[in-house]
Amino acid sequence: MSPAESRSSTAGTRRPTLNAVAARAGVGRGTVSRVINGSPKVSARSRAAVERAIAELGYVPNRAARSLATRRTDSVALVVPEAETRLFTEPYFSGIITGVSAGLADSGMQMLLVLPRDEKEYARLADYLSAQRVDGVLLMSVRSEDTLPDRLRELAVPTVLAGRRSREEPLRHVRCDNRGGARDAVRHLLGRGRAAVGTITGPLHMDAARDRLDGYRAALREAGAGEELVAHGDFTEGGGRAAMRELLRRHPALDAVFAASDVMASGAVLELRAAGRRVPDDVAVVGFDDSIVARHIDPPLTSVRQPLQKMGRAMASLLLDEIAGSGTGRHEVVLPTELIVRASA
Amino acid sequence: MSPAESRSSTAGTRRPTLNAVAARAGVGRGTVSRVINGSPKVSARSRAAVERAIAELGYVPNRAARSLATRRTDSVALVVPEAETRLFTEPYFSGIITGVSAGLADSGMQMLLVLPRDEKEYARLADYLSAQRVDGVLLMSVRSEDTLPDRLRELAVPTVLAGRRSREEPLRHVRCDNRGGARDAVRHLLGRGRAAVGTITGPLHMDAARDRLDGYRAALREAGAGEELVAHGDFTEGGGRAAMRELLRRHPALDAVFAASDVMASGAVLELRAAGRRVPDDVAVVGFDDSIVARHIDPPLTSVRQPLQKMGRAMASLLLDEIAGSGTGRHEVVLPTELIVRASA
DNA sequence: ATGCCGCGTGGGAGCGGTCCCACGGGTGGT
DNA sequence: ACCACCCGTGGGACCGCTCCCACGCGGCAT
Numbered sequence: 089m090s091p092a093e094s095r096s097s098t099a100g101t102r103r104p105t106l107n108a109v110a111a112r113a114g115v116g117r118g119t120v121s122r123v124i125n126g127s128p129k130v131s132a133r134s135r136a137a138v139e140r141a142i143a144e145l146g147y148v149p150n151r152a153a154r155s156l157a158t159r160r161t162d163s164v165a166l167v168v169p170e171a172e173t174r175l176f177t178e179p180y181f182s183g184i185i186t187g188v189s190a191g192l193a194d195s196g197m198q199m200l201l202v203l204p205r206d207e208k209e210y211a212r213l214a215d216y217l218s219a220q221r222v223d224g225v226l227l228m229s230v231r232s233e234d235t236l237p238d239r240l241r242e243l244a245v246p247t248v249l250a251g252r253r254s255r256e257e258p259l260r261h262v263r264c265d266n267r268g269g270a271r272d273a274v275r276h277l278l279g280r281g282r283a284a285v286g287t288i289t290g291p292l293h294m295d296a297a298r299d300r301l302d303g304y305r306a307a308l309r310e311a312g313a314g315e316e317l318v319a320h321g322d323f324t325e326g327g328g329r330a331a332m333r334e335l336l337r338r339h340p341a342l343d344a345v346f347a348a349s350d351v352m353a354s355g356a357v358l359e360l361r362a363a364g365r366r367v368p369d370d371v372a373v374v375g376f377d378d379s380i381v382a383r384h385i386d387p388p389l390t391s392v393r394q395p396l397q398k399m400g401r402a403m404a405s406l407l408l409d410e411i412a413g414s415g416t417g418r419h420e421v422v423l424p425t426e427l428i429v430r431a432s433a
Numbered sequence: 434m435s436p437a438e439s440r441s442s443t444a445g446t447r448r449p450t451l452n453a454v455a456a457r458a459g460v461g462r463g464t465v466s467r468v469i470n471g472s473p474k475v476s477a478r479s480r481a482a483v484e485r486a487i488a489e490l491g492y493v494p495n496r497a498a499r500s501l502a503t504r505r506t507d508s509v510a511l512v513v514p515e516a517e518t519r520l521f522t523e524p525y526f527s528g529i530i531t532g533v534s535a536g537l538a539d540s541g542m543q544m545l546l547v548l549p550r551d552e553k554e555y556a557r558l559a560d561y562l563s564a565q566r567v568d569g570v571l572l573m574s575v576r577s578e579d580t581l582p583d584r585l586r587e588l589a590v591p592t593v594l595a596g597r598r599s600r601e602e603p604l605r606h607v608r609c610d611n612r613g614g615a616r617d618a619v620r621h622l623l624g625r626g627r628a629a630v631g632t633i634t635g636p637l638h639m640d641a642a643r644d645r646l647d648g649y650r651a652a653l654r655e656a657g658a659g660e661e662l663v664a665h666g667d668f669t670e671g672g673g674r675a676a677m678r679e680l681l682r683r684h685p686a687l688d689a690v691f692a693a694s695d696v697m698a699s700g701a702v703l704e705l706r707a708a709g710r711r712v713p714d715d716v717a718v719v720g721f722d723d724s725i726v727a728r729h730i731d732p733p734l735t736s737v738r739q740p741l742q743k744m745g746r747a748m749a750s751l752l753l754d755e756i757a758g759s760g761t762g763r764h765e766v767v768l769p770t771e772l773i774v775r776a777s778a
Numbered sequence: 779a780t781g782c783c784g785c786g787t788g789g790g791a792g793c794g795g796t797c798c799c800a801c802g803g804g805t806g807g808t
Numbered sequence: 809a810c811c812a813c814c815c816g817t818g819g820g821a822c823c824g825c826t827c828c829c830a831c832g833c834g835g836c837a838t
Binding site: 467474503 | 793
């Protein structure tokens with residue numbers, strides 16, 4: 089038999105159905121179905137017969153048929169707006185996705201990766217996803233003004249967000265302790281004897297950026313020391329540079345900076361160097377995210393790491409809870425961060 | 434109506450079916466189906482009526498039902514071995530995934546992201562995927578000795594690989610011109626007056642690594658100049674350092690290095706610095722991949738960029754061809770690279 | 779007129795599961 | 809001995825779509 093023949097014959101051969109299994113095992117369809125779904129209402133005898141038949145036939149249930157009958161799809165969508173896919177390169181997405189995948193693995197759920205390319209596609213997503221295509225949705229990087237989550241909520245599509253839009257987020261979500269992480273970072277700087285600690289914030293319409301700023305303030309306050317030295321960035325390297333320049337202009341005596349992201353921190357380092365300041369000798373720098381760049385810029389960056397895998401797992405778990413309808417699940421999960429100390433501070 | 438009520442009522446309300454559309458439009462089910470599937474055998478009158486009914490009802494076809502009837506799933510799996518997910522952080526995966534997503538978008542295909550966590554899960558994938566779960570498979574980073582592709586082939590599951598296992602790869606695949614890219618890199622070094630150009634290879638059981646080494650050799654040969662200075666790495670930073678150390682030991686006069694990956698190149702830079710050589714003054718360095726680290730290490734790395742998005746699109750396109758059964762599609766697609774010149778060479 | 783062709787068209791018969799109802803046979807209580 | 813009950817079981821009726829066959833009807837050639 090030539091490869092081609094073997095191929096087509098394999099393709100032509102229909103996979104065994106539940107009916108075939110029933111016939112072979114000498115039982116009814118119902119019984120086979122019960123065995124497959126782990127119902128206890130099956131005698132040991134029938135169960136054994138069915139299991140043997142399944143093994144012999146290499147039977148695998150047809151997802152589409154089951155889905156049609158149960159009105160479930162056993163799959164969830166992971167939505168990452170295209171504007172963010174460049175950030176794929178950050179450990180953030182990769183870590184969370186890996187965690188989600190792990191958290192979903194044992195549930196038999198499939199993970200659909202959805203990357204809307206523009207606003208239009210993103211806007212149509214609610215209809216798309218609610219059209220019995222998925223049992224639940226995981227939304228990455230929602231913006232404060234984003235209404236897709238609300239639409240999904242109206243459509244009763246189980247949804248879990250990575251991060252929250254505001255402090256009154258009505259949807260379930262998972263995030264790291266941005267405030268605590270920032271506070272730890274600033275404490276670290278103060279603990280090393282830095283006196284004038286500035287901060288470069290993210291865009292304040294993002295909750296994470298606000299929380300990190302809060303953490304900075306809290307650390308200063310509890311230390312009872314220091315004026316707040318705040319400049320606003322936008323999570324880009326250029327934004328970090330500009331903010332650093334402004335900080336230096338307004339507060340030339342500054343000797344430490346906490347940037348709300350590594351990318352901004354790397355911009356800050358560039359600017360400091362351009363201004364003739366040494367890092368960390370003259371100015372210590374701490375970032376946030378523990379991204380790739382943190383390890384590779386010079387000097388390596390002290391940074392706040394998020395437990396990304398755990399966050400992903402938590403998202404999966406929250407979503408599975410909601411899909412199962414167990415209203416008991418927690419509404420939000422906040423996971424602690426960890427300060428990774430390197431040479432920059 | 435409270436939100437809760439609205440929620441449950443929405444959930445309880447079944448979505449309109451094709452039958453409902455037919456009834457509303459005053460036509461038969463067959464006609465609605467034809468309109469949806471773009472059959473030409475429908476009168477303008479019926480078509481208009483159906484389209485209006487669809488719009489009024491907000492009808493969206495049920496995927497499961499269609500899938501059951503057609504024996505297609507309209508979804509493809511994108512498989513990334515877990516061992517590689519850390520590489521998610523490289524632009525490689527993110528770029529290709531984005532490209533695949535774009536290439537699939539207009540076909541109505543869904544993209545299933547499958548991240549097997551260990552060898553066992555990976556091995557079971559063939560059965561899993563062939564059980565009518567997907568219409569096709571995209572395999573990232575297959576190793577030379579990997580047999581999953583062959584199993585998929587036996588099972589007649591349309592498959593496209595990112596990269597090839599060897600020069601006799603029987604499956605369709607997409608890759609960049611590794612040889613040409615490496616050759617360009619070395620030409621660049623030679624063109625800048627470097628005389629003793631070494632290379633740090635990847636693991637030679639990988640086809641891409643072999644091709645890059647070939648490119649290095651070709652460039653030396655065509656220039657008629659220079660001894661081959663080869664050390665072997667393993668695509669890790671540590672491996673790059675070790676290989677660089679060996680090169681320096683064996684060829685102290687070396688004044689340029691082409692590393693088969695940026696990560697190894699960054700290791701090489703560290704080693705060079707440790708050995709008191711300046712980059713690029715004493716030794717110029719070129720990497721491969723144009724990854725994140727290339728932009729962020731000091732000095733910024735000249736590197737060979739792959740057209741990742743295009744590669745992803747090509748993979749999608751090849752797979753769609755194969756699923757459609759148009760045997761006309763090309764067997765392999767090789768896309769050109771681009772040399773990104775930065776400070777390191 | 780009559781026949782034939784072909785174009786829309788309606789609807790029956792699946793696709794492969796799940797759900798649930800009804801049924802047979804054993805058990806226990808009166 | 810009788811009934812009530814429960815447990816395991818078989819199979820009908822869907823789930824919502826596609827496929828395809830058969831049919832009605834108008835236009836054209838005969």
